[in-house]
Amino acid sequence: MTAESHLRSQRTAPVQPGAGSEPGTLRLPAFWIVIMLLAAGGVRMSLLVAQYAAAYPLALLTAVVLFALLAVPFWFVVSELDFLEREPPGLLVVAFAWGGLVATSVSIPGSGALDDIIAKLGSPHLAADWGAALAGPTVEEIAKTLGVVAIVLIARNQVNSVLDGVVYGAMVGLGFQIIEDIVYAMGAVALAGRGDHVGPVVTTFLLRGFLSGVWSHTLFGALAGAGVGYLVVRGERSLRTRIGAATLALVGAWASHVLWNSPLLRDGLGNGAVALLAVLILKGLPPLLLIWLLVRAAHDREADYYAAQLTELDDPELITPAEVEALKAGSRRASARSYARVRAGWRARAAVRRLQRAQARLAVELSRNTADLSRWHHEVRRQRRILVELGHPEAVAPDGKGPWRRTASAVFSTALAVAVLWAVVSSLGGG
C-alpha cells in the first residue's frame, strides 16, 4: 500500500464493516413490508404478463429469453464491482426484484399520470416533446432509489461503503431495465398488429438492449445508490451534508435520465448512422464517464481500507505485499490469474481465483473484528499450498505481463461491438 492511499483510506474512512449476518431480519417490520411490496408488485406484473402470454405467447417467450440473457453479463459485472466485500446473493435478488416488480409497478401508472398532467398543465406539444424526458425519470428514479433504501432498512449491516450503495442501486436499475424492456417489446408487438410475431421483439432488443443498454437504468441506479450509500456510511459528516449528497446523487441520476430521454439533439445532427451514434455518445457518454469515475473512486477507497487490514497481518503465507497490491484492482487481479494460467496452467488460474476470494473474505472478517479467524486462515493457506504444489506460489503478475493481452482483447471486443452496432443502426435505416 502506498503512503498516499493509506492517508486517503484513513482520511475518508469510507468503510463501516458490519456483522456478517442479520439474525434479527425476520423480526424487522421493514422486512415484511418489503416482502409485501414485492408480492404486490409480483401480482401486478404477473397480471400484465398473463395478458401478453394469452395474446402473444411466442413473442413473450422470445422477449423473456433475450432480455434474460442480456441480464446475465450485466449481473456479472455489477456483482463483481465489489470483489472484496461481496454482497449477499439474497440481497442482490431482493434489489433486482424491487426494480423489476415494485419500481415498474409504481412507474407504469405514475409516469403515465405525470405525462398526462404535463399535457394538462402545459400542452400536448410540451408533453409530446418533454413528457418522456420529465415524467419517466421523475417517477422511476424515486421508485428505484427506494429500493436501495429498502435494502438499508432490512440489512443495514450489509451497506458498509459507498460502493455497496452503487452495487445495490445498479442491481435495482438492472431489474427495472430488464422488465421495462420486456414490456416495451410486447408493446411493440401489439402496436405492430401482426399477431404473435417476434420481429418487433428483436428490434426492441437491438434498440433498447444494445444501443441504450449501456447507459440505461443500471447506470442511473448506480449513481442514486451511491448517494444512499454515502448517506448511510458517512456517519462522521453532518446529517445535512449526507442528505445533501444523497439528494445530489438522486438529482444526478434524474438529470442523466432526463438528458437521455430528452428531445435535445434529436434533429440537430441530421439523419443516418453516424448522426445517431454521435447523439448516443453525446447524450450517454458524460453520465457514463461521471458514474464510472465515481464507481472507481468508491472502489479504490474500499480497496485501500481492506488492503490495510491484510497488510497488518504481516504473514506472507496469507498474503504477500505484492498480492495486496494485486488484490486492490480488478485489472491486477485478472492479470495475476492470467499469468498463473500461462505459467502453471488452468488449475493454477482457478487456485489464484480461489485464493483471491479467500483473501478478500479474510479482509472482511478482519474488518469485522471476528474473534475466530481460523476458518478463513485455513482456506487461504489451503489455496497457497495448491499454488506451491503447482510451482506458482505467489498470485501476482510481473509488471508489464498479462495486461496487454486483455487490453488487446478489450480493444478487439470494443471494435467488434462498434461494428455490430454500426450494422444494426444501418439496418434500422441509418447510413
Added chain:
Amino acid sequence: MVATLGGLAFGLPALNQALPAERSVDTGRPYAIGGGVDVIPPAGARIDVTETRPAQDTGTVLFRLGAVRYLIAVRRFDGSLQAAVTGLRQRITGTSGYQVTGTELSVEAAGGLVGLQGAYSGPGRGGRYAVFVADGHTIEVTVSGADLDLGRVLPQIDASTRTLRYTPEPPE
C-alpha cells in the same frame, strides 16, 4: 417509503383524474396532428390532451364528441395499405370481445389520400375505422362509442375524416 410509493402509484393518478382533460378546439381550421398530417375537427369536438401528442414525424389526436372517441394516429410505416389495414384490424380484434363487422369500403380524403374503412363492434359499443397510407406513414382513424351516440355524430366525423390531408415536408 410506503407513503412515497403510494404517492407515485396512486397520488399522481388521482391528481391526474382531478384535472380536466378536455380543451376546446377551433373546428373551422385544420388541426396539425403530426407527421405532416392535418384534419379539420368535427363541429362540437373537444380535444382530450391526455391522448394527443403532436410530433414532427408522428402524432396522435383524440377528439371527444360527448361520449364518442374520435382518435387519429399518424405513425411511420413501411408497407402497403392492405398491410396497414390488417394490422389495425388485428389490434381491434385483439381486444377481448371486439370483432370487425361488415365489409371494407374505399374512402377518399382531401388531397387525394385514398384509404379503406370498415366497422367493428364490442361489448355495448360500436366503432368505425379507416386507414390511409402516405409517404412512409400510416394514418389510422378509430371511432368508438355507444351505438346511439355514434349514430348521432357519425356524419360530422365522416366529414372530418374526409378533410385529412398529408403535406410532405419540402426537401432540405
